[in-house]
Amino acid sequence: MPSSISRYAPWTALLLLVLCMATPLLHKTLHIKSAAVGGIMRYQVKHRGFFVSDRIPINRLLWKKPTYQGHYDDRAELYEGIRCRCIKCEASFVFTAVEQRESFEVNGKYPGWAPSLCQxxxxxxxxxxxxxxxxxxxxxxxxxxxxxxxxxxxxxxxxxxxxxxxxxxxxxxxxxxxxxxxxxx
Structure with missing residues (x-):
């Protein structure tokens, strides 16, 4: 069991597990494994081939405006979760590395963009x-x-x-x- 789930985002996996149970559509894209380690249940959540808590390599060539660094300086090589606050309900949530890669590299949003609302x-x-x-x-x-x-x-x-x-x-x-x-x- 990778230690990254406990080191980077301990609540992300549990939150996604709850969302997955509540939303049948998520079962198609999320893969959840659980294991008891030292008497504590740990969850490993995969979304589109990446662990949710993983850091994901940045491909600046796919950014629509690659010179704009946004959340990451020139030395950054990996996306990592960014904590955000919802402007409606004021709940705290994580803009995951997977979501960032999809937003910046696939959907063409500027790397400085962050979601203003929780899911x-x-x-x-x-x-x-x-x-x-x-x-x-x-x-x-x-x-x-x-x-x-x-x-x-x-x-x-x-x-x-x-x-x-x-x-x-x-x-x-x-x-x-x-x-x-x-x-x-």
Whole structure:
């Protein structure tokens, strides 16, 4: 059993184990092994071929802006977990080496980027954003022909305020526009 699980991220494996049990979709990408070592249960979690607690080699050639160092200076050779705090629920979480490699090398995000929401709040924000987009699309297609208009606008305003509470995008313009339309009747 590698000691890296206890040295680098002792709670990451346990957290992912709980998430894996709660979310059947994660079973496809996470592989969890457990073993009792010295009377203590230790977990080894693999995600896409890497142990979650592992340090992963940095490939700067795959960075979209390789001269921008972000979290890592020129001497850094390995990604390692970065502790972050969710701006919605203020929970602490780890931006793992695997997630960083995927974000910077596969998805093309700048190496200085870090998630601002934990996984739970990010999924809730995605749902709120989708709901808001549904209202926005409906408004774009039908506009003032929606009957009754005021209840639709109030529901849309509620959806926009919910999405805005996650501090991810600027919804201020949409909020102002809907409030103005409600006032005008």
């Amino acid at each position: 739970k709040c990010n999924s809730l924000w995605s749902e709120a954003e989708d709901k808001e987009k549904t209202y926005a699309d409906n408004w774009a297609q039908k506009g003032r022909s929606i009957v009754p208009l005021e209840p639709f606008l109030r529901e849309w305003l509620t959806a926009v305020l919910e999405a805005n509470s996650y501090h991810k995008k600027g919804y201020e313009h949409t909020i102002g526009m809907i409030k103005k339309k409600i006032r005008r009747g």
